[in-house]
Amino acid sequence: MSDSDSDANAGEQLTVVLPDGSELAVDDGATVEDCAYEIGPGLGSDTVAGKLDGDLVAKEAPAYDGAELEIITEGSDESLRVMRHSASHCLAQAVERLYDEETVKLAIGPPTDEGFYYDFDNLDIDESDLRDLEAEIEEIIAADYEIEREDVSIEEAEERLADEPYKLELLEELADDGQQVTFYKQGEWEDLCAGPHVESTGEIGVVKLLEIAGAYWRGDEENEMQTRIYGTAFEDESDLEDFIERKEEAEKRDHRKIGSEMNLFSIQDVTGPGLPLYHPPGKTVLKELEDFVEDLNQDAGYDYVETPHVFKTDLWHRSGHYENYADDMFIFDVGDDEFGLKPMNCPGHAAIFQDQSWSYRDLPIRYAENGKVYRKEQRGELSGLSRVWAFTIDDGHLFIRPDQIEQEVEEIMDMITDVLETFDLEYEMALATRPEKSVGSDDIWEHAEEQLENVLEKRNLEYEVEEGDGAFYGPKIDFAFEDAIGRAWDGPTVQLDFNMPDRFDLSYVGEDNEEHEPVMIHRALYGSYERFFMMLIEHYEGRFPLWLAPEQVRVLPISDANLGYAHRVANEFDDFRAEVDGRDSTLERKIRAAHDDRVPYQIIVGDNEEEAGNISVRDRFEDQEYDVEIAAFRSHLEGEVDEQRTEPDFLQD
Template sequence: MVAVTLPDGSVLDLEDGVTVEEVAYEIGPGLGAATVAGVVDGELMDRHAPLETDCELEIVTEDSEEYLRVLRHSAAHVFAQALQRRYPEATLTIGPPTDEGFYYDVTGVDLDEDDLDAIEEEMADIVAADYDIERVERSREEAFEIYGDNEYKREILETEAAGEEEVSFYVQDDWQDLCRGPHVDSTGEVGAFELLSVSAAYWRGDEDNETLTRVHGTAFPSESDLEEYLERREQAKERDHRKLGNELDLFSIPDVTGPGLPLYHPAGKTVLDELSDYVRELNERYGYEYVETPHLFRTELWKKSGHYGNYRDDMFLLDVNDEEYGLKPMNCPGHASIFEQGSWSYRDLPVRYAEDGKVYRKEQRGELSGLSRVWAFTIDDGHLFCRPGDIEREVDNVMTAINEVLGTFDLDYNVALATRPEKSVGSDEIWERAESQLESVLESSDLDYDVEPGDGAFYGPKIDFGFEDALGREWDGPTVQLDFNMPERFDLSYIGEDNDEHRPVMIHRALYGSYERFFMVLIEHFDGKFPLWLAPEQVRVLPISDDNLGYAHRVKNDLEEAGFRVTVEDRDQTIGRKIRAAHEDRLPYMLVVGDDEEAEDTVSVRDRKERESDPVGLEAFRAHLVAEREEKRTEPDFVD
């Protein structure tokens, strides 16, 4: 018998080998008929998959969030079939669904974007034919015969499918692909699709492997869904932080510096400094003390912390005087070392350390992308050491701070509890205790949250905050992580009320996540139109003629004394051209000053929404700016 736990907590005791679909029929005939797939212990599985052990099961129907992923997986197969119809010499490797659509990596054929229309026509024929998509089990020997000259599929058989007597294929018409699934019932269900781009990719994402051709596509149940997505995609191209970063002179990643190593220009550094000052203000309010740790440590530290065994392949390692050193991939071991050197009483706890710490992770070159994934990035890191009884209060404080940060930037968010990953350190007892503690905090907070099995850090579970930008895209962001392992590894202790030594709990937290990714999200979320308090240039004074330059500079000096970043446009241009340039530069405010304004000690205000005011007193406008800055408003307020 197997115990199948359903989302509502109820448990069904059923015969070994019962399929996902059969469980659905046990729940109700309607659900059984609507079943597309199942989520078994967090993993999508075919509806015909047998359940051999106790598990948690969620039935997937067309109304489920996971349905789109199943549909897109089938769209990847439709693409692969169409490709091989047009190019029989093409060799298939892998073609998974993604959050945005799907891709398929292929070789043996030279493709560019001009070829996509013809492949789409072939895909349309396959969808119109509405071929059944059938799951077929084949022996490993038969699978190896099928892929006699396909080294990539053979490698999959020797790795992911190692030890399996039979492997699954999905068959549609006269075409088949080695695949775990799941898929929709027929090619006709794929609905609306579009091939988006062609790029290069390394096999398995490893730059030491062969270079393949990756074709990206997307699919939706209906044409209207597809059109809506394509419109958002075009908007995203216009907001791309790499494009805006260049236009607004915020940052660059030139080839000469190396991949994933951004250079921040004065305007970009100004935004980062404002973000840092904001976090410093929050940290001081919540009782954190700033520390600083070096970029480089002996690898003995990483072995002690557990990072060496779990992160070694992602670390930059170097030999110094016959000793191995590594650029730090995380800040937490340094903070644990600082705590380790002190003598602590229960009265001293919690001890809270903060650092804007630069870290380095050796991502594959093919995965680097602007500021979203880089080799060098800065975490607004915080680590606190507390008594077990203080966990709920401290985690709640962190979550309150995170909520304030995301609210300041007008970012909607979702919350998830990420549990123990397959690659982890520590005993089952420690992990169960840590996960239970975080779950308790979430329950008491009344926040809706999802559970993400296996997505925790290697040293402990975590609460992740994912936020949504102006285009509805989701991004990883702040996090709070509970860690019973690091204190054990560093033998951290404090003297309790009973005068005995006790082990503190270590809590990791970041309010932004990393500055680089958060900066990237803000650029795209605000379309480069930063809130006043963040904007590199907050006000530009536009004199109508050279005769008004002296007054323009007096206005500038007055506002600079109040702490604002102000420039004067003194080029020999018409006022109309000066206004257009300021709008293109996405400035919060521009001040037009001419003879009338100079005579009355006023300014005529325009904002980036192209709203104009009658002349207002300079003192009144300065007070308006101060209020907007202090309240950290996300949009300029109309000045009347």
């Protein structure tokens, strides 16, 4: 570069946009940290990292003109993520110190929402080795190594990583961009990494290694199975203790464990991964959930339809799923035709609408289906009912006139809030906008997003904007709710779609006798039965409300002499799911068994009850009332079920 070019560039500036909307002019080539110092010296010295257009970057990363800039300082969620990323490097350094560095191969080690992990190949390790690794990590932290960032050329990086095949594979992708790459070094150890990291290992708080698991390289089951070590890190010991307590509570509520204990479902090798089998108790709960939604749909004017599990892929080409979703579909050939298991129900509903002629007077048309769909998740990502290959959506699709958008979206939102409030769930809403991979014009997307925003604003609802998180065919309003231990879950959704009606040439005859294109709305009140069922199992710890419980009442005869009366009492509750425990066992063992089986109510009958013609009632809180009239208890159960109360409350009346 000539001296004149240098002088010219020295005066050039760029502008970044700060979170409050104001603009900051800085010299061209300024880093995130430089920008922070321009705002104020205190902020500059406190800078841990930054965000450029929402992406977390190192404080050494260069800013660019027009970027939205956020400075990350200590104490924020993002700074905790930075520290955890550095903790993952300490884990890898500890592994290479304690195991054969030439044999063990490094893969990736990112931070996660709850901690971090690092994947290794050729690492022979089990849970008993984690304590030694933790001790080595503590030594690395105590040594307070400076974490140095270095920009190197692709060629030099290849030399440094000559013995690391997985890093070289990552490097090949970066080399396609012809850019430099960054290494981070601490003590004798270094890693190819984009960062960001804390300034030294001494800035890492407390680290706890959690478990060892298998993971396929790049999440592809065709690749090698590697050893993944999970860990977490916090600023101080008290935060770690709180996390461990929450983790233990979550493990106690694990739906896979409770599902087995309560005989709700199983996932067996004979069916294949991610394909749950629902046992009678589990199907009982699902049927109650289905009936609840069907009542809401009936009141809202939905007609039920049914579509097949398999369609020719012509349908998926037409809907846009093939080009956007083929990698996640199960696709196979039958003769000369290609078929696919349906990943969504909406194209089938569009085909049903297309099969008839419609007038503007007919709209809105509302279709509902408890439709089974199939998604080809990676085997390593499958987990109980939370991620499966086959799941059922309480799907609804509406075909409406543009002037009906606001009213229909509001009515759907009322249905969703009815569901969430029935289960006493706290929830938040988000407006998800156009993703990078999508179909449709800019004008269509802008109009659709504006319509949903208008509904939220009109109802004065608080919501977040989730940029780029919409469906590929349209924006949506997502509902997220919290369970009993504060975990957030994705749930119901309402999605506006101006694209599929165009792809299927859907139309109705308007008041002007001309053909018009309807608007399509996608909605689900639970999200999917599987994930919602999973959440309910963990939320209630298997102790379902009376109306959902697989077994609602268990009658316990004190002795065999009372068995006949126990059955007569059970017959008085034939409108409920009532069983008699007629085993030759003590009353104490029967009570304990009913409690362990999470039955909401126990009816205890002995000589006194039989002589008086009444019952004793015990609830799951181990409260008991004597001399209860059968008719009075039955009347209470009817009210508790009809009102869908979340807890048994007979003995709290």
